[in-house]
Amino acid sequence: MGEALRVLIADDHDDFRHGLEALLAAAPSIDVVGTASDGAMAVALSLDLQPDVILMDLHMPRLNGVEATARIVQSSPHIGVVVLTMMEDQESVFAAVRAGARGYLLKGARRAEITRAVAAVGAGEVIFGPGIADQVMAYFAAARARPAADAFPELTERERVVLGLIAEGKENGEIARQLSLSIKTVRNHASNIFAKLQVAHRAQAIVKARDAGLGQDF
Structure with a gap:
């Protein structure tokens, strides 16, 4: 078995962030190396910690998730950003993709979907949750x-x-x-x-x- 994926969680809702941390910490192949409560902190921590994958909320104070993603990917393109958000409108989805996000899930996603997405993006894949994938395919088609x-x-x-x-x-x-x-x-x-x-x-x-x-x- 390879080394555990190093994951950073960025979300401004304390309860949700702590829940994600507990969920991912329970996965043997994932090591949560840090958490951030706003976009600016997410950028600073990602540059310092150099995680493999970041779970990124879009709506956060100080710096939104799209801009944070763009800054992170520009400086560290090897970091895979998975957006995990309530926002499912096409504008938000494609703003995140343009910024360099490699995954997009809604916060209603099942626990297994989240851990699977982290693993997939950590392996270099691009992944979109159900519903989001339909939007993406329709746009590309x-x-x-x-x-x-x-x-x-x-x-x-x-x-x-x-x-x-x-x-x-x-x-x-x-x-x-x-x-x-x-x-x-x-x-x-x-x-x-x-x-x-x-x-x-x-x-x-x-x-x-x-x-x-x-x-x-x-």
């Missing part, structure tokens, strides 16, 4: 493969095509077949795209592409 003509000038033409297919929701294997490329080549293109766009993961790249007008109808 609206994308088309044609990149906007003036979008992302830092990308090569081939990278723009790959990004367009990523924005359509296609996985690397499907993109490789469509473009007659090896999966390794597509993976390299995707890594270059993420680096150039300064995004932490696939979901964030898709949102950024859509924001820039990628995939508008002809």
Whole structure:
């Protein structure tokens, strides 16, 4: 068994934060290394403690969860942020994804869902809770493969095509077949795209592409 995931909890509600701490502390693969009661404290502690995963509320004093997430991911992109909030509107979901969150759960989530999400994000995955996942998939499915003509000038033409297919929701294997490329080549293109766009993961790249007008109808 590998080392326990180091987790930081950020929530301004004391009872909820303590409940989360007890829940995660009971999981053998998770080590709660700190707690924060506001966004500014979450940023400071994350930079100091360098946890693997942060459970982040969105509505907090001093600094909201979206801005805290953006600051943390910008300075420590290896830290996986899982948003755990009451807010399920699309604006909040995608603001969190744009900021670099790798997961989004509602506070009504079952205990097993929360621990599973922490483990998944700690392993490098992106995870969305039920209902939230439906919103995300509907948003991504609206994308088309044609990149906007003036979008992302830092990308090569081939990278723009790959990004367009990523924005359509296609996985690397499907993109490789469509473009007659090896999966390794597509993976390299995707890594270059993420680096150039300064995004932490696939979901964030898709949102950024859509924001820039990628995939508008002809």
